[in-house]
Amino acid sequence: MSRDDISRTNRNRNRGTQSSSSSSNSNSNSKGKSKKKKFLTKKRVLWTLFFTTALAIFCALGGYLFIMLNGEKLLDENIDKLTVNETTKIYDRNAKLIGELALEKSEPVEYEDIPKLLVNAFVATEDKRFFEHSGVDLWSIGRAAVKDIAARSMVEGGSTITQQLAKNIFLTRDKTFFRKATEVSIAVALENKFTKEEIITKYLNRINFGGTIYGIKAASIRYFGQSNLNDLKVWQIATLAAMPKGPSRYNPLRNPELSKERRGVVLQLMYEQGYITKDQMDEAKVVNYNYKPPESKQRYQAFIDYAVDEAEDKFGLTEDDLNIGGYKIYTTMDAHAQETVEKAFADSDNFEKSADDELVQGSMTIINQENGSIVALLGGRNYEKKGYSRVNGSRRSPGSSFKPLVAYAPALESGKFTNNSVLSNEKQCFGTYCPNNLHGYSKTISMAAALTKSENIPAVWLLNEIGVNTGFQFAKKLGIKLKDEDKNLSLALGGMSEGTNTLEMAQAYSAFANGGELREAYSIKSITNSDGDTVYKANTKPERVMSENTAYQMTEMMQKVVEDGTGKKAKIDRPVAGKTGTTQSGYEGISSNRDVWFVGYTPEWTAAVWMGYDKPNKKHLLKNSSPLAAAFWGKVMEEALEGVPKKSFPQPEGTNQPEPTATPEAAEPVSGLNAAYDASTMTVNLSWEPASAKGVEYRIYRRETSEAEFSPLLNTVSANVGDISAMPGLTYEYYVTAYYPALDVESEPSATVTVEVQDEQPTQEPEPTVDPNLPTDGTGNGGNNGNGQNNGNPDGNNGNGNGNGNGGENGNQGNGNGNGNGNPGGNGSGGEFPSGTPEASPTPPPATIPPTDPAVTTGAGGGNAGTEGATDPVTDPSAGFVDEGTVTQ
Numbered sequence: 001m002s003r004d005d006i007s008r009t010n011r012n013r014n015r016g017t018q019s020s021s022s023s024s025n026s027n028s029n030s031k032g033k034s035k036k037k038k039f040l041t042k043k044r045v046l047w048t049l050f051f052t053t054a055l056a057i058f059c060a061l062g063g064y065l066f067i068m069l070n071g072e073k074l075l076d077e078n079i080d081k082l083t084v085n086e087t088t089k090i091y092d093r094n095a096k097l098i099g100e101l102a103l104e105k106s107e108p109v110e111y112e113d114i115p116k117l118l119v120n121a122f123v124a125t126e127d128k129r130f131f132e133h134s135g136v137d138l139w140s141i142g143r144a145a146v147k148d149i150a151a152r153s154m155v156e157g158g159s160t161i162t163q164q165l166a167k168n169i170f171l172t173r174d175k176t177f178f179r180k181a182t183e184v185s186i187a188v189a190l191e192n193k194f195t196k197e198e199i200i201t202k203y204l205n206r207i208n209f210g211g212t213i214y215g216i217k218a219a220s221i222r223y224f225g226q227s228n229l230n231d232l233k234v235w236q237i238a239t240l241a242a243m244p245k246g247p248s249r250y251n252p253l254r255n256p257e258l259s260k261e262r263r264g265v266v267l268q269l270m271y272e273q274g275y276i277t278k279d280q281m282d283e284a285k286v287v288n289y290n291y292k293p294p295e296s297k298q299r300y301q302a303f304i305d306y307a308v309d310e311a312e313d314k315f316g317l318t319e320d321d322l323n324i325g326g327y328k329i330y331t332t333m334d335a336h337a338q339e340t341v342e343k344a345f346a347d348s349d350n351f352e353k354s355a356d357d358e359l360v361q362g363s364m365t366i367i368n369q370e371n372g373s374i375v376a377l378l379g380g381r382n383y384e385k386k387g388y389s390r391v392n393g394s395r396r397s398p399g400s401s402f403k404p405l406v407a408y409a410p411a412l413e414s415g416k417f418t419n420n421s422v423l424s425n426e427k428q429c430f431g432t433y434c435p436n437n438l439h440g441y442s443k444t445i446s447m448a449a450a451l452t453k454s455e456n457i458p459a460v461w462l463l464n465e466i467g468v469n470t471g472f473q474f475a476k477k478l479g480i481k482l483k484d485e486d487k488n489l490s491l492a493l494g495g496m497s498e499g500t501n502t503l504e505m506a507q508a509y510s511a512f513a514n515g516g517e518l519r520e521a522y523s524i525k526s527i528t529n530s531d532g533d534t535v536y537k538a539n540t541k542p543e544r545v546m547s548e549n550t551a552y553q554m555t556e557m558m559q560k561v562v563e564d565g566t567g568k569k570a571k572i573d574r575p576v577a578g579k580t581g582t583t584q585s586g587y588e589g590i591s592s593n594r595d596v597w598f599v600g601y602t603p604e605w606t607a608a609v610w611m612g613y614d615k616p617n618k619k620h621l622l623k624n625s626s627p628l629a630a631a632f633w634g635k636v637m638e639e640a641l642e643g644v645p646k647k648s649f650p651q652p653e654g655t656n657q658p659e660p661t662a663t664p665e666a667a668e669p670v671s672g673l674n675a676a677y678d679a680s681t682m683t684v685n686l687s688w689e690p691a692s693a694k695g696v697e698y699r700i701y702r703r704e705t706s707e708a709e710f711s712p713l714l715n716t717v718s719a720n721v722g723d724i725s726a727m728p729g730l731t732y733e734y735y736v737t738a739y740y741p742a743l744d745v746e747s748e749p750s751a752t753v754t755v756e757v758q759d760e761q762p763t764q765e766p767e768p769t770v771d772p773n774l775p776t777d778g779t780g781n782g783g784n785n786g787n788g789q790n791n792g793n794p795d796g797n798n799g800n801g802n803g804n805g806n807g808g809e810n811g812n813q814g815n816g817n818g819n820g821n822g823n824p825g826g827n828g829s830g831g832e833f834p835s836g837t838p839e840a841s842p843t844p845p846p847a848t849i850p851p852t853d854p855a856v857t858t859g860a861g862g863g864n865a866g867t868e869g870a871t872d873p874v875t876d877p878s879a880g881f882v883d884e885g886t887v888t889q
Contacts, residue, residue, distance in 0.1 A: 016802055018479075024691075043773045075493040082831040083437040087419070088327040090304050091337050093525070101303045101323050106227075108205040111197045114216070115230050120275040122242035124462075128273060133189050136160065136184055152185065162187040164244070165203040167254060168320075195366040208320040209243050210251040211386035223252055223293055234276060238266040247319050252289045256582065259289060293384060299342065301385050302378045303333045307523045317538045319753045324532035329521050332373030337366055338641040341376045344636045351381070351611065352624050360622065361614055362632070363390035365502040366523075366640065369510035371540050372519025375605060376640065377503070380569070395499035396610060399626075400454045400566075401581030402494040404554055405508055407459045408451060410474035411466050411548040419553040423458040427680075433489050440678065440685040440722020449718045452565035454580065456493055463492040468664045477545050478508035478518060486801070494581060503607035505599045509608065512558070512577070513601035515650045517542040517552040548652035555649050558600070564697075564717050567598060569630035569861060573603045575649055576834050580626035585616075592621035598630040603639065603647035609633045616724045643851035666860050667743055670698065670750035677726070677757050684755050687720040688736055697739040705731045715739075731756045736787050 040359020056449070084296050088101040123130045166186035190199055209219035222228045232240075242262040252259035265287045271281040307329055311317050341364055344350055351360045359381055359831040366375040379389030425437070425445040435456045450458035463471050472487050481504065503521060511518040517540045527536040557603050558577035561567045567582045585592045595612040609629045615622040623630070670687035686700065697717055701710040710733070713723060726732055735749040747867050 002346075012117070013834045019163065027510070043889045045699040046445050047267065065578065075728065075864065088322050088325060090300075090307060091330045092300075092327065092333045093331065094335075095330060095413045096335065098300045098333065098335065099298070100333075101159060101212050101308070103214055104218055104222075105214040105322060106221060108215070109201070109217050109229065110626075113229060114201065114204065115237070116234065118216070118232065118237050118240075119204075120273075121237050121270055122133075122161070122200070122204065122244075124269045124273045126244060127159065129267075131196055133140070133160060133162075134188070136163065147619075160187065161203050162190050162199055162837060163265050164191060165199060168203075168206045169853045175442060180728045188510045194425055202229060207244055208247050208323065209240065209320075210247040210253075212323055214323075217814065219243070222293060225293065231286070234267075234280050235263065235287040238263045238270065238284055242266045245486060248309065248386075251386060251803065252291075253293070253384065254386055254393065256388070260285075272302065272608075272741075276544045276753065278868045295382060295384065298385065299336055299380075300333065300335070300343075302383050302391075303331065303376065303523065304388065305386055306374075306377060307331045307333075310523050311527060311536070314522075314524070314875075320516050320831065327535075328528045329396055330527070331512055332368070332375065332525055333523070334375045334640075336643070337376035338378075340636055340640040343379045344632065345378050345381050347385075350632050350635070352622055352628065352824045354613075355619060358613065358620055360611060361390060362609065362611045362700050363394065363502045364607060364632075364636065365391055365506040365507045366508050366637075367521050367591075368604070369514040369519075369601065369606045371644060372510070372521050372542075373525070373538075373540075374521050377523075382383045382489055385425075385765075390473055390610070392501055392503045393608075394614075396501070396595045396612060397494050397496060397499045397583040398505060398579030398597055399494040399598045400459075400600075401505065401579045402500075402578055403454070403459045403492060404512070404558065405475045405480065406471040407463045407492045408447065408557070409467075409512070409550055409554050411447075411462050412469050412553050413546050414466055414470070416466070417447065417462070418646075419446075421447045423447055423449065424461045425455060425457050426456065428461075430464055431591055433460070435490075435493065437722075438724065439725075440683045440720070442685070442687065442720045445718070445720075451557045451579070452560045453716075453718065454561075454566050459492040460489050462491055467530070474546075475508070479520070480504050480508055496582065502610050504607050505597070506608040509578075509599050509601055510606040511545050511690070513606045514542075514551070514552050515548045515652070516544055516546040519543075544545070548650075552652050553806065554649075559649075560717070561599065564715075566626060567600065570598055570600055570634040570637075571626045571639075572602075572634050572644055574641065576600055576602055576634075576637075577649070578630075578633070580630055583626045585621050587618055587827075590618065590621065592623055593625055594620060596624065596650060597627040597632040598624045598626060600630075600633060601636075602641065603649050604641060604644050605637070607633060607637055617800060618821050640728055667738060667740050667745040668692070668730055668749035670738050671748040671752050673734070673750045675734055675753040675755045677755050679758050681722075682724065682725045682728070683880070684723040684732065684757065685720070685735070686734060690719040691738050693740060693742070695741055697741070699737045699739055701735050702748070703733045704799070705733070710735065728757050819865055 010589070043347065058545070087103075089097055090099040090101075092098050145647075163183050166183040169186055169190075175335050193203070204216040206214065208224070209215055209216070217227065217229065220229055220232060220236075224232065226232055226236070239252055239259060242259065242265070244568050245262065249255060250259045250262045267276070267284050271278060276284075308322055310321070311329060312319065317327075318421075323731055345362060345364075351362065354360055361380050362565055363379050365377045367373070368375050377391050379393065380387070411421075412419070422444045424441045427436070428434075437457050439453055439454050439455060445453075445455065445458055447458070447462075468489060468491065470485050471491060472482060476482055480500055481498075482491075483497050486495075488495065489768060497711045501882075507518070507521045510521075513861045519540055522538050522540075524536065525538050526534055529535050530544075555577045558567075558830075559575065562570050562576045567576075567578050570576055570578055576607065578598060581595070581597035581599070582593050583595040585594060593612075594616045595610060597608070597610050599608040601607070609632050610628050611632070612622060635795055668691055670688050670691070673686065673690070675686045676685055677684050686756070688698070690696075697715055698713050698719070698721075700713045700721060700723075701711040702713040702723065712719065713734075723732075723734075733754050734753050735752045737749055738747040739745070740747070740867045845877040
């Protein structure tokens, strides 16, 4: 062996010794560690798991046995009971009892008296495996568990008919695991004790069918006047089977459209499961519900129903919970105000008379703006319990009453305008949208005068200046529900795709009355359960939606609307600010109206009134305009506020008080009177130099040449006015005087002017056209002295184009601010008859109609716009769409 081999052998031996030593040390350490961790042996872990599992199984079995025995016990105790608590009671704002939710039920029906198709309808809708399972459907339980876990709460109720019956028998409404388990135990007990036929009979005799109606026979009588279930038609059976999913939501009396929609789902299920034919399904789907139950009036019913709905929406209680839960609901209702509203709605003299049995309907909501509480409300004449309420169920175009919300207030809030700002009042088009004024035109007009007279051009011009999206977002912030298709210039005049209601409008105007702070309207102060615990309390936290100064300026302007403008009929013995609104007929050549509004406020309360037909058509239109609603508002509010301490409108700190004006030494006569006839609007436009003193009222006198003397025509605070009652072919003379309130003196007449009204109208101006090769998402004024076609971005801003002048001359290229994403049609306009102005006015020429090609759209369009006193709309009435490029109020 060589010396090198010997060395290698020794090195290997040394390595082996080191390895052996290291291994020995390792084993020694492991033994020490294993001694320290002896308590984590596999054997101990297995025994622990075994005993834990055994204990869990034992507890589960014990719980199961307890629940099963308890289910039998609860079933025996409650099988013949419908409620174990006192009835739920409703109180007014002074904690005075105003009503109870007493249950309405008829005698039980036997299985033999229930049509088989009726049974099948409920099985198809609620539990198609009813005749197969043993009371508990494992698939349904699995589905409910998944939904509960996803929602992190108990949101899914018993899915089988037997479980739903068990829920009614158990009578406890807390959503807990124990209640769910108890329902299962009662369901099993039911299946053990009764046949399927007996179970579904008990189910149909016990379940809630909306409001306080319980049982299938009571429901049949209430909703169809049928006490014999065998007389029910297929569509009626499907309507009843649709209700358990949402007794309030699918109540055919109060929500006929939703009921019809849900009925269609039930009919589809019945067809798919072979219970009806396709012909039966198709026939039953199209039937409209129009049954009217016998009147059963009760005081405060409308408010009680609204409060119960609010309890469902805000606290998550169902109608069934409220009916049998023994709650106490403390509302915000003022009994005297509610009685006043109900009395006014019961007086037919307050409403326009209809040509037939279809009543002119109405809606009113009164809110205390200081805390947002609803004082009184009523959603229709002859309101029925749980019936259709127009307070929040109906949506109609608000006309010019929308101008303050979408044009004037956001313009003030922008800081670029004040109530004394000068606005454009010239006849003009905004792209292809060409609204008209009712009272003629002028180069400019102050914001306050424009609102007082309810002119259309200034409101549309103002919205165009601040941007449609600015006005759109401002109105949404006030609680008005709008859609993206409402982003167009007709929104300035109330042009909306769906409209609004008195609840939203009163809530929105309450922000003006409350110095710029908005509180969500509510009807419930608090709710206590059967144990006396408060389970709900109203949140009255305000949100600032505009500055105090904006609200103050709006109040100043809208006070003038009531003092000198279109809202004079709303005057009462308190300060009032408000705005009228009217929408025109929607039929060419018919000057009647669809809707009339007045929304206003005193320093104490805010209220909105709407009047009109539920389904307006050529036969069912209003001959009156907004003064009808304003007069109703004034009559109700005068009496409702009796006993309420009088206040003054709030004034922001630091607001400059108006300096007292010097009393003129003499009544200075009017000078500079001019008059000209505008054949395109059939209006004599008069203007004069304004007086140097403030607060002057101008009185216009007129004489037709065949008349012996001058007679008063109208009064105004503006230095210009339009006479729309001048007749073609006649000659008129005019003069104007100035009335000085400080002196209580009327000046000498101005110089007289003579105007010959032409017998024939000149050719109408050509309709603006749109170049189809240019994008037209935005609209605006393009170029100088003309309205141009603009290239707008998707938001409708910064359109550029060449404008063609109205006089036929080419305008210079310029920039225009386009607003819109509007749909074709739906041009809106708003304007109103001042008090005393004749209702019937000459028909203005046809409005400019936006293109109907869907590829060519403008910034105007998309809804039923406000139109007070206007005529000659261009529309397809059957589509419910009003093109209002004419005059409104």
